[in-house]
Amino acid sequence: EAGVAQSPRYKIIEKRQSVAFWCNPISGHATLYWYQQILGQGPKLLIQFQNNGVVDDSQLPKDRFSAERLKGVDSTLKIQPAKLEDSAVYLCASSRWATNTDTQYFGPGTRLTVL
Amino acid sequence: AQTVTQSQPEMSVQEAETVTLSCTYDTSESDYYLFWYKQPPSRQMILVIRQEAYKQQNATENRFSVNFQKAAKSFSLKISDSQLGDAAMYFCAYRRLGQGAQKLVFGQGTRLTINP
Numbered sequence: 189e190a191g192v193a194q195s196p197r198y199k200i201i202e203k204r205q206s207v208a209f210w211c212n213p214i215s216g217h218a219t220l221y222w223y224q225q226i227l228g229q230g231p232k233l234l235i236q237f238q239n240n241g242v243v244d245d246s247q248l249p250k251d252r253f254s255a256e257r258l259k260g261v262d263s264t265l266k267i268q269p270a271k272l273e274d275s276a277v278y279l280c281a282s283s284r285w286a287t288n289t290d291t292q293y294f295g296p297g298t299r300l301t302v303l
Numbered sequence: 304a305q306t307v308t309q310s311q312p313e314m315s316v317q318e319a320e321t322v323t324l325s326c327t328y329d330t331s332e333s334d335y336y337l338f339w340y341k342q343p344p345s346r347q348m349i350l351v352i353r354q355e356a357y358k359q360q361n362a363t364e365n366r367f368s369v370n371f372q373k374a375a376k377s378f379s380l381k382i383s384d385s386q387l388g389d390a391a392m393y394f395c396a397y398r399r400l401g402q403g404a405q406k407l408v409f410g411q412g413t414r415l416t417i418n419p
Contacts, residue, residue, distance in 0.1 A: 191347070219405065230307070230394050230409025231348075244406060279348070283405065292407065294340075294348040 190214065192295035194280050200301045206268035209298045213261070213282030219243075220257055221292065222265050223279040231279055237263060267300075275302045305330045307397050309410035316385045317418050323370075324380045324413050326395030336398045337371065338407065339380045343391040351393070354378065382415075390417045 193212040201207050213220050218239050223231035236244040239260035257263040277297040283290040307328045316322035339351040354362045354371050361369050370379045395410040
């Protein structure tokens with residue numbers, strides 16, 4: 189079974205530019221999560237999708253961050269415009285269902301550097 | 304809001320010895336899950352072990368076991384017979400029960416070094 193795929197693995201941009209990250213969850217997983225992991229900290233949830241609907245986006249900075257999950261499979265996270273403090277690793281995770289016993293499987297992450 | 308605290312930014316242990324990583328959490332919920340995740344350098348995060356709060360018995364997975372003290376809100380991870388491949392960042396995480404409440408709340412992490 190293929191794992192969670194993310195691209196690109198690394199991205200360097202200048203502040204005020206825009207950037208997009210892509211995630212392909214494990215086949216058949218209905219729930220998809222985007223986490224932000226700032227250096228030296230644990231991951232923090234940005235947004236959670238159940239199929240193509242948003243379950244939780246309470247910690248997503250909506251003035252600059254957006255995410256979508258068309259057709260309930262792949263997802264894209266966008267930042268526009270980027271700030272220096274957005275430098276972090278962006279982790280995508282998926283689980284089969286949004287149940288309490290489900291394990292979240294993480295992708296390798298995209299490391300973003302904003303200069 | 305729930306919080307998770309890992310007070311040991313770094314730990315080291317000799318190969319084949321035992322090490323314990325600490326984690327405390329704060330919640331007003333009575334039912335929840337606790338997890339330990341491992342994040343090797345430049346590799347993806349994987350689940351090490353999970354504990355359901357309603358279970359009194361401590362979870363074990365091969366060389367990994369937990370000491371869950373619900374009243375003290377403490378959840379430590381013990382790694383026995385440490386191996387070089389155990390070197391990684393370890394994150395303690397909390398997840399409350401309930402529909403649509405599957406987000407993980409992570410601690411700051413503990414970097415574990417294994418000395419040969």
